[in-house]
Amino acid sequence: MNAEPLRVVMADDHPRLRAHIRRSLEVGGFEVCAEASSGPEAVRFTQEHQPDVVLLDIHMPGGGIRAAAEISRLLPEIAIVMLTVSRDDSDLFDSLRAGASGYLLKDTDPERLPAALRGVLSGEAAIPRTLVARILDEFRMPGQRRLGRRSTATGLLTSREWEVMGLLGEGLSTDDVAKRLFLSPTTVRVHISSVLRKLRVKDRQAAIDLLRDDRS
DSSP states (O other), X not given: OOXXXXXXXXXXXXXXXXXXXXXXXXXXXXXXXXXXXXXXXXXXXXXXXXXXXXXXXXXXXXXXXXXXXXXXXXXXXXXXXXXXXXXXXXXXXXHHHHTOSEEEETTSOGGGHHHHHHHHHTTOOBOOHHHXXXXXXXXXXXXXXXXXXXXXXXXXXXXXXXXXHHHHHTTOOHHHHHHHHXXXXXHHHHHHHHHHHHHTOSSHHHXXXXXXXXXX
């Protein structure tokens, strides 16, 4: 008696790429139970279909990393693998922090994708060798490495994120910042969370201190 195929929800905002990936997965014995084109859709379809693994693009509407974090929170038993063109350290580490067990590049041979997903479901980490070296560097000399990336990290902040953090640095509360910038408090908190992820710090005061150092 044949085992049931492993089930996957895939999310990418490019239909042609989804079709290409779907063919590779189905040839490799997977059942694609849903295709999403945005982060929120990926979360919804994952809750609906309860697949074995979710395959997420990073830079799609709604954000793949945000979707990974939400899926990891709601359904921690489901494996998450990112499939992306991004070789950026921030995307790699943010994906792993969000709960991803794999980080595959879109130039990966499609025929290898089913085996990579099976490896993740068996407890392996699906990460290209070129990116594994960066993870090892991060843990060998974490303090020195992070200091060396400060300017690059703060350069990733949007102008709105700089505005929000600047006002917080002046002592304004979240509600005060929201009123000053004509935003909702929830939107301000989203900006703060984004800054903390980009700077890899635990709280807003650490972010404020880091940004002050970067501009001095």
